[in-house]
Amino acid sequence: MTDSFDYIIVGAGTAGCVLANRLSADGKSTVCILEAGGRDWNPMLHIPAGFMKTLVDPKVNWLYKTEPSEWTGGRSILAARGKTLGGSSAINGHIYNRGQRLDFDGWAQRGNRGWGYADILPYFRRSERRVGDADDQYRGRDGGIVVSDPDWKHPLCDAFIDGAVSIGIPRNPDYNGATQDGVGYFQRAIHNGRRVSAARAFLHPAASRANLTVRTHAHATRILLEGKRAVGIRYMAGGRGGTEVELRARKEVILAGGVVNSPQLLQVSGIGPGSLLGRLGITVAHELPGVGENLRDHYAARLVGRVRGTDTINERARGIRLVAEVAKWMVARKGILGLSPTVVHCFWKSHEALQTNDLQMTFTPASYKEGVQSRLDDFPGMTVAAWQQRPESMGWIRARSADPLAPPEIQPNYLAHEMDRRVLLGGIRLGRRLLRTKPLAPYFVREEFPGEEAQTDDELLEFARQRGTTTFHLMGSCRMGPAGDRNTVVDDQLRVHGIESLRVVDASIMPSMPSANLNASTLMIAEKASDMILGRTPPDAVPLAEAG
Template structure:
C-alpha cells in the first residue's frame, strides 16, 4: 500500500505540453494536491533553451525517447526516426518552435463527429487563454495574457523575402497572421521563442507551478501501470531507480503521455484491443479496441535547391562564422542561434476547387545532407518542405511486451491512402514551381531535390517514398468520440469510456489531424481539459 504522503487529489502522467498546463491549472487555487510523474529528467540541457539547439536535442538520449517507426511501402522500407521529448516540457522542449493552430473547419469537424463543445467557436477561447501573443494580430482571435509567449521572427533574409514574393506571383496571398481569421496564404512563421530562449510548456507552466506547496513533480518516474479499484482508476504504479512505487489519486488519474506513451500505458494496464492484450498476456480490464489505433502524422518531403549570390545558414553555421554567431547570441540575443528550423510558411490548395487548403509548405535558407533534417550541407542551399495537411492514412501504436520500459511498435502507415499520394505529389510539383519564380531567380542555381529530371508522377512518388520523414506531429491514438463510436477511447469530456476517474488529455485524443503543427492544439486541449476536470463553466463561445 502507498504511504499516506503518496496520496494526492490528482495524479498526472507526463509533464509534456499538456501535462505541464494541467499541473499549473489544477493546482492554481491551492485547493488540490497535484502529483506529476515524468519519465525523463529536468529541462536543464542547455540546448533545450537555445532555439537552434533543436539540432542537438532531436538526437539526444538524455531528453528524447528516440522512437522509430516500422518500415512500410510509403517509406520504401525505411525506418523513420520519431523524436519525442523525454524531459520537463516534453516535445515542447525539443520541437521546432512553430505556433500554428489550424483551420476553423478542423475543429468544426471534431464537433460534427459527435464531440460537443469542440467546435471552433468553443475552442477559440482556450487558444486565446493559453497564448501570450507579442506582436500584431486581431484580438478577437489572439490572446495577450497567456503564459505561453508567441513572437514573430526578427531576422531579415533576402531568400525568405524572395520566397514570399514568389509565392504571391503564383497567386498565393500574403497573410500576416495565419493564426487569425484565415490560415490560407504565405508569410513568416510565428514561434514559441521569447527573449531569444525557447518558450516550452515547462518554462510557461510547469516551473512556476512547481513553486507551489501543493505540487510535487517527480522526475525519472516511469509510469508502469494504472491502478484500479473496481471500476475506478485510483492511482499509478511507476519505476524509479530500479524500484517500484505507487501514488494514489483521490479524484482522478490523468494520462498526458502523448500519442505514443498514452496508448502504451493504457494497453499494458489492461485497457485496449482484447486480441492485443491476450497476445501480451495482460489481463483485460476493459476492452477498448480503439486504444492505439487512428495514429496519424504529417509526412514531410523536403525538396531543395542550390543557392548563388548570397550566404545561407549552411555557411553561417561553420568555422569562424559560427563563432561569430555564437558571440551574437550570448552577447545580444541575435543571429542564427535564435532561429527555428523553418522560417516561412505557405498554406495552399492542391486543387483550386477545394474550400480549405490541404497543403503546408515551409521554407528555410538552409539545406540538409540527403534531404534529412540533421546535418547541414557545406555549400549554399535552401529547402522547401511540403506535407499534406489532413492525411487519410492512419496507423497504430501497440505495446510489444507488458514491460513499460520496452519501446512500443509504431506504424503510421504513411501514404497508404491513394488520396494522400496524389496530394503529396501535387505539393512537390508546387515546391518545384516555387523554386523557379522570378523573385528567386537571382539566387536559384539549380534544383537539388528531387532533381530537374524528375517530373513524371511515378518518379515523384518514388522520390517521396525514398526521402520523406516525420513532421513530428503524431496524434489520434486515443481518439475522442461518443460511446456509439466503437473506436473511440475518450468521450467529449476526455473521460476514458467505461471506467471512472481516468482521463486522457494530450494530442492522442484528437479525432482528426488539424491542418497544423500540433503543439498549439495540444495546449488548447489541456486548457479545456482543466475546465472539464474542475467542472468549471466554459468560457462563452466566440461569436465570429
C-alpha cells in the same frame, strides 16, 4: 505508506505542464506530476537552434522509430518525442500554428460537444501571449506561451514570399487569425532569443506551490485499478531496475504522456484491444478496441535547391562564422541560434479547384543531409517542404510486450491512402514552381532533390518514398468520440470510456488531424480539460458571425 494526491498527472509534456499549473492554482487541490525524463537543464533545450542536437539526444528524447512500410521504401523513420520537463514542446521546431476553423468544427460534428471552433477559441486565447500585431478577437495577450514574430530576415526568405505572391498566393501576416491560407513569416514560441516550452511557460511558474509535487525520472508502469475505477499509478523511480513506487489518486488519474506513451500505458495496464492484450499475455481489465488505433502523422517531401548570390545558414553554421553567431546570441540573443528550423509558411491548395487549402509548405534558407534536420548540407542550400494537412492514412501504436519500459510498435502507414499521395504530388509540383519564380531566380542554381530528371508522377512519388520523412505531428491514438463508436477511447470530457476517474489529455485524443503543427492545439486541449476536471463553466463561445 503510500502517498496520496487529489490528481496524478502522468507526463510533464505540453499538456501535463498546463494541467499541473491550472489544477494546482487554487492552492488546495494536491497535484503530483510524473515525468519519465529529467529536469530541463540541458542548455540545448533553451537555445532555439539547439533542436538540431536534441532531435538526436537520448537524454531528452525517446528516439522512437516507426516500423518500416511500403511508402517509406522500407525505412524506419525517427519519431522524436520529448523526454524531459516540457516534453516535445522542449525539443520541437517552436512553430505556433492552430489550424483552420473547419478542423475543430469537424471534431464537433463527430459528436464531441463543446469542441467546435467557436467553443475552443477562448482556450487558444487563454494559453497564448501574442507579441506583435494581431486581431484580439482571435489572439490572446495574457497567456503563458509567448508567440512572437522572427526578428531575423534573409533575402532568400523575402524572395520566396515575393515569388509566392507573384503566382497568386496572398500574403498573410497572421495565419492564426481569421484565415490560414497565404504566405509569410512563421510565428513561434520564442521570446528574447530563448525557447518558450510548456515547462517554462506553465510548470516552472507553479513549481513553488506547496500543493504541487514534480517527480522526474519516474516512468509510469501501470494504472492501478479497483474494478472499473482508476485509483492510482505505479511507477519505476530511476527507470529500469529502479524502485517501484505506488501513488494513490483521491480524485483522478490523468494520462498526458503523449501519443505514444498514453496508449501504451493503457494497454500494459489491461485497457485496450482484447486480441492484442491476449497475444501479449496481459490480463484484460477493460476491453477498449480503439486504444492505440487511428494514428496519423504528417509526411513531408523536402525539395532542396542549390543557392548562389547570397549565403545560407549552411555556411553561417560553420567555422569562424559559427563562432560569431554564438557570440551574437550570447550578447544579444539574436542571429541563427535564435531561429526555428523553418522560417516561412505557405498554406495553399494542391489543386486550384479546391475551396480551402490542403497543403502546408515551409521554406528555410538552409538544407539538411538526407532531409534529416540534425545535419546541414555542405553546400549553400534552401529547402521547400510540402505535406498534406489532413492525411487519410491511419496506423497504430501497439505495445510489443507486457514490459512497460519496452518501446512500442509505431506504424503510421505513411501515404497508404491514394488521396495522400495525390495531395503530396500536388505539393511537390507546387514546391518546384515556387523555387523557380522570378524573385528567386537570381539565387537559384539548380534543384538538388529530387533533381530535374524526376518528372513523372511515379518518379516524384519514388522521391517521396526514398527521402520523405515525418514532421513529428503524431496524433489520434486515443481518439475522442461517443462511446458507441468502437474506434474511440475517450468521451468529449476526455474520460476513458468505461473507466471511472481516468482521463487522457494530450494530442492522442484528437479525432482528426488539424491543418497544423500540433503544439498549439495540445495547449488548447489541456486548457479546456482543466476546466472540465475542475467543474468550471466554460467561457462563452465566440459567436460564429464574429469568428471570421
